[in-house]
Amino acid sequence: MLKVFTLNTGKSIFGTSALRQRRWGSVKTDNIDWKPFKSEKQLTSHSSTKRGSKSRNVVLGLLCLTPVVTLGLGIWQVQRLKWKNKLVAECEDRLTYSPLPLPKSITAADVPNFEYRKVSLKGRFDYDHEMFVGPRLNDGQKGYLLVTPFIRSSGGEKVLVERGWISDDKVVKEDRNLQHLSCPEGEIEIVGLLKVPPVKGMFHIDHDVGARLFHYVDVNAMADFSGSGKVYVQAIEDFRDHPEWQHEATEQPKGEKPSGWKLWGNKDTKETSAAKPVKLSDDSSEVFDPNQFRRAGVPLGKEPKIDYKNNHFQYVVTWLGLSFASAILLFLTLRKGKFVDPTKEKLKHASRFN
Structure with a gap:
């Protein structure tokens, strides 16, 4: 094979040229695109740009709607707050009135206009249809709300009367002491408040069909069970x-031997009667202690006060606060300009290395 050598060094010319070519081929030049952000999806594709623009529009739209919607809810709660304050003021004013004889023709539709109005009823209790709501705790003790139909002397439908709370060991009528207060017989007169009972809540349990125990005050079911009207009266506490x-009818006939459970009841009566009622200094009436009523099985009536929950002020602060905060966030976003496009930022950063 023919080889060409230089005169001085004796090295091959072709060998030197090939060596130079190899050296030149390994040199990195500035015009090579190294594609540092190469991926399966092209960053500059039309679909990616369109999708990013759509997402930005959605976020911007939500930021624009949030202050408006929350402001509207805040204004609505302000109106609700005014309505609730007016309703509470009206009910508190009704509590100051003297008891009004319950009209004979009153219906459930009339009760909302007279809620928390003191009314007086004259008649007798229907103990054959006593009902219990609960269980309910009173001073840490388990018991039930006692609801008894009331037959009015003036006629008309029977009225449901919530007499108050009794302990669970006094649900049986014969187990109660102070019978003239716990189970008065004959015609009596009581004072109570007209109430609109609450409706069934999401977590309320359905009642057992035909049972006297109710998990919540259900006027419709109670009226069907007792044959009463759908007017609900809450007895006021009276000690x-x-x-x-x-009445003589409640006294035990002479010569009659009490049964076993009556003997137990009489034994408990001695313990209860040991604490006699206290005579008030300003009049001739006598009062009992609430604990005496609790032990004897006399229902503890309701204190005459407004039970409405008024949380609308907290709702006003919440919604208006969210409206103010979202408005500031929207202002800062628009002040900075357009949204940052991640794709453009990556390309801008990559162009520095080209």
């Missing part, structure tokens, strides 16, 4: 003694 409620 006074009522000797006029004592």
